[in-house]
Amino acid sequence: MAVRGAVPEVIWARPERTGRGPKPAYTRDDIAAAAVRIADARGLDAVSMRHVAAELGCGTMSLYNYVPRKEDLYELMVDAAGAEHELWEPSGDWRGDMRRVARQTRELMHRHPWLPRLMSPVYGFSPHALRYLEHCLACLDPLEAAYGTKMEFIAMLNGMVTTYVRNELDTAERVRALPWSEDEENAVRIAHLGRQIASGAYPRMAAAFAQDAGPIDLEAVFERMVERVLDAFAPR
Amino acid sequence: MAVRGAVPEVIWARPERTGRGPKPAYTRDDIAAAAVRIADARGLDAVSMRHVAAELGCGTMSLYNYVPRKEDLYELMVDAAGAEHELWEPSGDWRGDMRRVARQTRELMHRHPWLPRLMSPVYGFSPHALRYLEHCLACLDPLEAAYGTKMEFIAMLNGMVTTYVRNELDTAERVRALPWSEDEENAVRIAHLGRQIASGAYPRMAAAFAQDAGPIDLEAVFERMVERVLDAFAPR
DNA sequence: CCTGCACTAAGTACAGCGTACGTAGTAGTC
DNA sequence: GACTACTACGTACGCTGTACTTAGTGCAGG
Known part of the structure; x- marks a missing residue:
């Protein structure tokens, strides 16, 4: 046998x-x-x-x-x-390259909305994951830093992108298991939040929502977040 | 009925x-x-x-x-x-307070290793989640920034901590479903990684591992990551 | 060449899951 | 005291991952 x-x-x-x-x-x-x-x-x-x-x-x-x-x-x-990741010849501008990496990863996850949920460090040993990591390191060649720092950089950028896109897509993926529609789910949750805010127990949150009424520009928020991560690793 | x-x-x-x-x-x-x-x-x-x-x-x-x-x-x-989150009177030092928030969240997740896997923005409407969010905003009162920026700050710090701890604990939680032990799992994956590195296909990764041989100090990495997020939102 | 064996392919079966549904019993309201 | 909304619980269904069995296929050694 x-x-x-x-x-x-x-x-x-x-x-x-x-x-x-x-x-x-x-x-x-x-x-x-x-x-x-x-x-x-x-x-x-x-x-x-x-x-x-x-x-x-x-x-x-x-x-x-x-x-x-x-x-x-x-x-x-x-x-x-991961095979869909397009790898290119590093341009010499590590900020530009890493920005491109982040955007591409986000697009990949939008194409495969289940991807953020499966993202795990233990899958980081797969052939395409290794290729991807090596490519990121190559893009970071112009950055003067220890390899350990670069690894932390890549991990943080990847983590931020994954978390962000997960938050973007989470309800959309979850809603398939719900017995009602995504719109109903959102409506119900927003109504509940509104009631809580209106209770007066959370004054700063109330102020925050009053200040930023209207829909959020997810693209702009993403771009800002990426820029902050890049800033965090740029030499001062 | x-x-x-x-x-x-x-x-x-x-x-x-x-x-x-x-x-x-x-x-x-x-x-x-x-x-x-x-x-x-x-x-x-x-x-x-x-x-x-x-x-x-x-x-x-x-x-x-x-x-x-x-x-x-x-x-x-x-x-x-979330009820286990200890909330305190903000000290006036937002960096210190947010550092404390980050550490506390990490400890909470170590106490409940399943927590990172359940973390989702759609759960952010629960009573203790709202209390927690309001507390973070209070800690950020001394920071001169729009509420929108503060919300992004909190989201990014939380996301970073969640991602980090998830990576720390992922195998430990996953391993319960595996038909073999965590040690075996790690040994097998590290052996595979070693074989890949040794193949010469990933020169920068090889250099990285050669440079940072030895076990990683998870505490120190965490502290560095938190500090980078704080830096990213500190006024220049 | 042929024989044997290592492999693939497929079916059956089991324990466990989330939960729809039906029924019985309880306690607050008129 | 009767009504009724509610709690409690058992049964049952369709789904899951996968252990195990049996049958068939094609390469390797003699």
Whole structure:
């Protein structure tokens, strides 16, 4: 009998092909693409082993020959999305390059709204994640700082972008599991907030909302946030 | 027959007691505390309606009289954790106060390792979240800036702390679902990373790891990150 | 060449989940 | 005291991840 189930190993260290037996019907990329397709179309919660298998056109349990655990499927998805990162020759202007990195990451996450929810440091070992990290370091070559500082820079910028976009998209992703619509959800929450503010218990928040009435320009806020992170690591 | 299931309303707007019928056996706090106890002891994934009901000593479906949806249970948990935030009289030194806020939030998340995973802007309307936000604004009174800027400051600091602690604790929370131990997981991932670095495909990362050999001082990194955020919002 | 074995593929089954629904019992109101 | 809104709880359904079994395929060694 073959070794079954999960053994402690990273999916990337698992050889895709072992040489013996019939040729696998699908590649790892096929599986990742199918999962990404489902997540894009029907939300992350629709990504189940059964649905991915159905999308591929194979039996549910056959998937386990390629992906030992559901968790590994997520890891494949994150890496597949990471493949969409466009890498360029660093321009010599590290601020401009990093700004471009941040914007691109945000766009990527808008294209795949499930991505922020899956973002985790433990997926930072995937092939495309490593390529991406190396590219960021290359963009930071003109910056005079220790590698440790640069790593912290990249981590902070990435973290800020992820957190920001997550906040942008959170309700949109969550709302798929709600028994009512996103508009209803927002209306209900805003009405509740309004009642709380009006209670007078939170004077500064009341002032804040009075001062900044009207819709928020998410683009402008994002750009300001990125600039602040860049400032935080620029030599004084 | 009573109105059943979920209607579009925030849990906080739902009255805890309506007057008619038998007295409810549990308060909302009881339920939140039970869920938090389970999450602390056995991880977030152990927080199921069945387990929480069992912890309370009631039938599973009775829970739905108090908590219309699982999601609302999470919201109660986040608010219950937020109740542990200690609020103080602002000192007049906004940097000192915000540093203290950041450290306290981190400690809170270390006490409840499931908290970062549940952190979401949509939970920012809970009573203790509002209190916390008002307190942060009070701490920022000495800072000369528009309320909009202060809100962005608070969001960025909170986001940074959440992301950081999430990265600290992520594997620890995830590992409960893994079929092997955290040590094995780490060993496997580090071995893989080492192999990739050694391949020569990532020269800057190799240099970075060569330069910063040895364990990372998580406390020091955290303090540096906080300081950078404070710097980013300090007047020049 | 053939035999054997390592692998893939697929089906069945199980424990656990969130929760819709029906029923029984309780306590405040008229 | 009757009505009625409410609480409490059991059953049941469709979904999940995945352990295990069986059948079939194709490369490797003799």
